[in-house]
Amino acid sequence: MNNQTAKSWLVQTLILLGALAGALMVGAVLLIIAGSDPIKAYSVMFAGPTGSEFGITETLVRATPLLLVSLGIVISFRSGILNIGGEGQILVGAVTAAAVALALPGWPEVILLPLVLLAGCVAGGIWGGIAGWLKARLAVNEILSTVMLNQIALQLYLYLIRGPLIDPQEVVYGTGVPQTGLVPRQVWLARLVPGMRLHAGFILALVLAVLVYIFLWRTTIGYRMRAVGAGPEAARYGGIRVEFYLILAIALAGALAGLAGAVEVLGVHHRAMESLSAGYGFSGIVAALFGRLHPLGTIPAAILIGALILGADMMQRAVHVPAAIVMAIQGLVILFVVSSDLLLRKPELLRRIFPRYISPRSEKTKEAGTGI
Amino acid sequence: MGFFVTWRTGNIYLGILISLITGALMGLLMGIVSITFKAEQGISGIGLYMFGWGLSGLLFRLYVGAITTIEGLRPVKIPGLGDIPYIGTIFFNHNWLVYLAYILVPISWVVLYKTTWGLKVRAVGTTPEAADNLGVSVDGIRYQCLVLGSMMAGLAGAYLTVGQANMYADYITAGRGFIAVALVYFGRWSPLGILAGSLLFSMADSFQQWVQVLGISVPYELAVILPYVITIMALAVSFGRVWAPAALGRPYERGTRG
Numbered sequence: 195m196n197n198q199t200a201k202s203w204l205v206q207t208l209i210l211l212g213a214l215a216g217a218l219m220v221g222a223v224l225l226i227i228a229g230s231d232p233i234k235a236y237s238v239m240f241a242g243p244t245g246s247e248f249g250i251t252e253t254l255v256r257a258t259p260l261l262l263v264s265l266g267i268v269i270s271f272r273s274g275i276l277n278i279g280g281e282g283q284i285l286v287g288a289v290t291a292a293a294v295a296l297a298l299p300g301w302p303e304v305i306l307l308p309l310v311l312l313a314g315c316v317a318g319g320i321w322g323g324i325a326g327w328l329k330a331r332l333a334v335n336e337i338l339s340t341v342m343l344n345q346i347a348l349q350l351y352l353y354l355i356r357g358p359l360i361d362p363q364e365v366v367y368g369t370g371v372p373q374t375g376l377v378p379r380q381v382w383l384a385r386l387v388p389g390m391r392l393h394a395g396f397i398l399a400l401v402l403a404v405l406v407y408i409f410l411w412r413t414t415i416g417y418r419m420r421a422v423g424a425g426p427e428a429a430r431y432g433g434i435r436v437e438f439y440l441i442l443a444i445a446l447a448g449a450l451a452g453l454a455g456a457v458e459v460l461g462v463h464h465r466a467m468e469s470l471s472a473g474y475g476f477s478g479i480v481a482a483l484f485g486r487l488h489p490l491g492t493i494p495a496a497i498l499i500g501a502l503i504l505g506a507d508m509m510q511r512a513v514h515v516p517a518a519i520v521m522a523i524q525g526l527v528i529l530f531v532v533s534s535d536l537l538l539r540k541p542e543l544l545r546r547i548f549p550r551y552i553s554p555r556s557e558k559t560k561e562a563g564t565g566i
Numbered sequence: 567m568g569f570f571v572t573w574r575t576g577n578i579y580l581g582i583l584i585s586l587i588t589g590a591l592m593g594l595l596m597g598i599v600s601i602t603f604k605a606e607q608g609i610s611g612i613g614l615y616m617f618g619w620g621l622s623g624l625l626f627r628l629y630v631g632a633i634t635t636i637e638g639l640r641p642v643k644i645p646g647l648g649d650i651p652y653i654g655t656i657f658f659n660h661n662w663l664v665y666l667a668y669i670l671v672p673i674s675w676v677v678l679y680k681t682t683w684g685l686k687v688r689a690v691g692t693t694p695e696a697a698d699n700l701g702v703s704v705d706g707i708r709y710q711c712l713v714l715g716s717m718m719a720g721l722a723g724a725y726l727t728v729g730q731a732n733m734y735a736d737y738i739t740a741g742r743g744f745i746a747v748a749l750v751y752f753g754r755w756s757p758l759g760i761l762a763g764s765l766l767f768s769m770a771d772s773f774q775q776w777v778q779v780l781g782i783s784v785p786y787e788l789a790v791i792l793p794y795v796i797t798i799m800a801l802a803v804s805f806g807r808v809w810a811p812a813a814l815g816r817p818y819e820r821g822t823r824g
Contacts, residue, residue: 228624276608334801337608342794353787476616483609521620528613529595532605 209537210484213530214498221523225515235515242508243501249508251392255462257500259284259471261399262454263478264485264492265406266322266447271487272410273443274423279325279340280451280475282347283318287452288459289351290317292466293359295377295459303380310381311456318452319445321347326441336444344475355466373467383461393461400493402450407489419443451475473521477503480524483531499524582663582724589720592618593713601708663725668761670718675757687711749800763800770796 222232243249263280270277291314298306325343328334352372361375383393410416421429422439430436454474459466481499485491506520592614599610678684689697690707698704749763770793 224621224624276612278612328798328802332802334798337611338801339798342798345794346791349787349791353785356787357785476612479609479612480616516624518620518623522617522624523620525613525615525617525620528616529599529605529610532610532613533599533603535605536603 206486209534210486210531213534214484214527216530217523217526220526221519224519224522228515230513230515235509235513238512239502239505239509242512243504247387248390249504251387251390253497253501253504254396255391255393255500256504257497258393258396258399258461259454259458259474260478260481260500261396261403261492261496262457263451263474264482264496265399265403265489266450267479267482268485268487268489268492269406269410269419269450270322270443270447271482272423273419273439274426275326275329275440275444275447276337277322277325277340277444277447278337278476278479279322279343279347279448280454280478281471281473282340282344282475283321283448283451284455284458284471284475285347285351286321286455287314287318288455288466288470289354289359289374290314290452291456292374292377292459293354295381296359296375299378301378301380306378307381307460310377310460311453314452314456314459315449316452318455319449321452322448323441323445325448326444329444330437330440351466352468355468359466361465371467374465376464377459381460382464383457391462393457395457395461398457399496403489403493410489415439415442451478454478472503476521477524480527483528582721585720585724586717587720589716589718589723590713592720593716594709596716597709597712601705601712663721667725671757671761678757749797766800767793767797 218236222236225232225235243253263284267277267280291310294313295306295310298309321343325336325339328339329336355374356372359374361371361373363375364371364373383395386392386394386396410420418429418434419439419442421432421434422436422443426436455471458470463470477499481492481496484499485493485495502523503520506517509515510517596610596614599605599613600607678687686697686702686707689702690704694704749760749767774789774792
């Protein structure tokens, strides 16, 4: 059994790496069409994040919000609800956390820090919960409602940081940069490496990955949520309140995304400002799918996607290839990963393509391994 | 889902042609993933959305560099009708893409409900098993529809850049692809209903701009929210009426029972 599990893990990993390679290859073709040298671009993209202490810690800085968001995505996708509102949930979490921290500057760390993090969670959770309620009560498609809620959150966020919450100093000096004031120093998350931006939020995200795993696979609520995701009708027949668990799932996903926003404020920028979320709401989906919708799988996946995003930024600075390509590559990763699912579901196709390498015995293994 | 590749070249007509082709290619890509590989359509739609988003951003930065305006499509005044005071300028003085969009409403109604091809399309959408039994190629029809729909989306992108804004900016679509899907639900899956839905959305959008122009003291950002709130409300009131094709979003595999 153990041997079989290991084998199926190996096959899954190989297929995922194949999907990544495929996406990068199409990306290379795009670069050639765009008139850039893909080898030069990719070498910067991969050497940058891995080559130095700065690169490695900065990769983990990017991976932190990705990991938090993708954990939420795992919960919601597993429960059968497609949350693409991560972007909006991050923003409401970030701005709520900043507002609470700014409103209570004199409070001690032991009370204020948990309170601020909780505020981010609650705000994101409510934002996600709206889409969940709309789906459960009024059958509103959650993909559409979360996209609309992203737009609404973005505009509200911009309004708050340009207006009521703008840094008073920006008004005094007349510069008017749309950002809030610095949050009180006692709630800044501890930096883990001297001189680098890596902060305690990364450890928090790792701990939460384990907790989400335990929650989904070792608790009754988690079991019911997965049952709703696997088959809502069967779950309903089994006496599970499907609507309740749908709302709970996306509210939890929103809470994790909101926490990601709060952690970005407390750990990286120490304020809420424009372009706080660099597409983390969408990249979190990529990380979750690449982690095969498993909470522990999302850890390496989030680090990998974090490295890709950082590498693309470095590439833009070094060889002037627009970093926008990383969004296209991530989209391709999704397309390749979901396409390769067919290979996992239908092992006979895999055997037809690679007749020599797959023996009939290992085919059974894969069949056992498909129950993700 | 949404294919938001918006293209622009020096020549407007070439640009529109290229946006049709790009749209078709994106539809083909979606088809390969969701029809041939039978992937989950919601997720692959998100993937394609990100791909189009990144690709258009990449091409824009490489070729154009900065936001520049171009000379867009000129309004075409319809002879006679365009001269009627007041009404003429409202209805008969637009660029030709506007007329095309409205003409396509009755055309798509006729195609969907009065032709053999339209019958096949609706059969594949509701009971692919029955359609397959009668010798209709389910995958073939789905590919055709996807490519056709994507070309329309590409045309919509072209309209935004060359017909309306005369420029390209990141995220110029502002979620319109998704709003369009919402309008399909709201319009009960019929071309005429969708026309009504589109007009409702546009009214909310222009009301929002009107409020800003009049200088009513509503913060700009809060005014912009209005169309999105209305879209969500439109989706919410469509609740309870099942008009969606039964096999929507379901990959079809021979020999399985849906």
